Amino acid sequence: MPSAIANGVDLYYEAHGQGPVILGIHGSPGSAVLWEPAAAELGTLGTCVVYDRRGYGRSGAPAPFDATDLDEQVADAAALLDRLGAESAVVIGRSTGGLIALELARTRPQRVRGLVLLEPALLTVDDDTRAWAARLRAKVLDAAGDDPAHAAEAVVRVALGDDTWERLDPGVRELLRAGGRAVLAEIRGRGLDLSAEPLALTEDDLTGIDVPALLVSASGSPAPLHRAVQWLAAGLPNAAAAIVPGGHLIDPAHSVVLEFVGRMTA
Known part of the structure; x- marks a missing residue:
């Protein structure tokens, strides 16, 4: 299994195809396992790299793993690109992974040549969205009890x-539930979507993110996620938006994504 020590953590990753790097960042909970079919398709357009974020799947985590911040997650992604020898990449992020991808583009613009945000979890765009995120945070913490797996399940039940x-494959359910410890670490940290101090951006912040961007929302997703996409699409200077059928687990290799990534890697 390929892995790399990046930002002090052993991160599991997979690389599909060859050519310009396409970096995929999964949500919370999640794993590169859920990206494997999409990574194979994206690998026809470049070198698609997907990885398990710290504390998820086959990646390590520091001990004790009580909290993780958005800055740390962004640094992990940048360090992985360094270990792979990639100066820049087309970055695709889903949900919490979209928040990490967005902050990577904001703080390290030279590392991102194109940005795909699949319902990024920027849940501070208005009062209603903040209130929804606060209710979800409370529900997840209440559900966790003595078993972190319940925290991961609660997030997925609300989002999907x-x-x-209930229709998910039992193996996938267990994979997601296994990420409960990492979900709780994100909640206890700073900057991530369900933390007590989530990232809040201004319109001026968005104007500085001028890389080509594609924002995708799903027709069946919760309204707060739609509002986040709409706010970002209106504020990012070089952005296009699309709506696809289905729910929050948007396919990273949907045709609208493949078309955009193909232009970025051509």
Whole structure:
């Protein structure tokens, strides 16, 4: 299994294809396992690298792993690019991964040549979105109890719906539940979507992120996620937006994404 010590943590990663680097960042909870079919398709357009974020799947985490900040998650992604010898990449982020990708582009613009945000979890765009995130945070902490796996399940049930959770393959459910410790570490940290101090950007912050960007929302997702996409699409100077069928687990290799990435890697 390929892995790299990046930012002091052993990160598991996979590389598909060859050519310009396409970096995929999964959500919370999640794993590169959920990106494997998409990574194979994206690998026809370049070298698609997907990895397990710290504390998830096959990647390590510091001991004790009580909290992790957005800055740390961004540094992990940048350090992985360094270890792979990639000066820049087309970066695709889904949900919390989209928040990390957005902050990577804001703080390290030279590392991002194109940006795909699949319902990024920037849940501070208005009062209603903040209130929704606060309710979700409280629900997750209440559900966790003595078993972190319940925290991960609670996040997925809210984002995807109870019916979708029940229809997931049992192996996928267990994979997601195994990320509960990392979900709680993100909640206890700073800057991530369900933390007590989530990232808040201004319109001026957005004007400085001038890389080509594609923002994608799903027709069946919760309204706060739609509002986050709309706010970003209106504020980013070089952005396009698309709506696709389905729910929050948007396919990173959807046709609208493949078309955009193809232009970025051509």
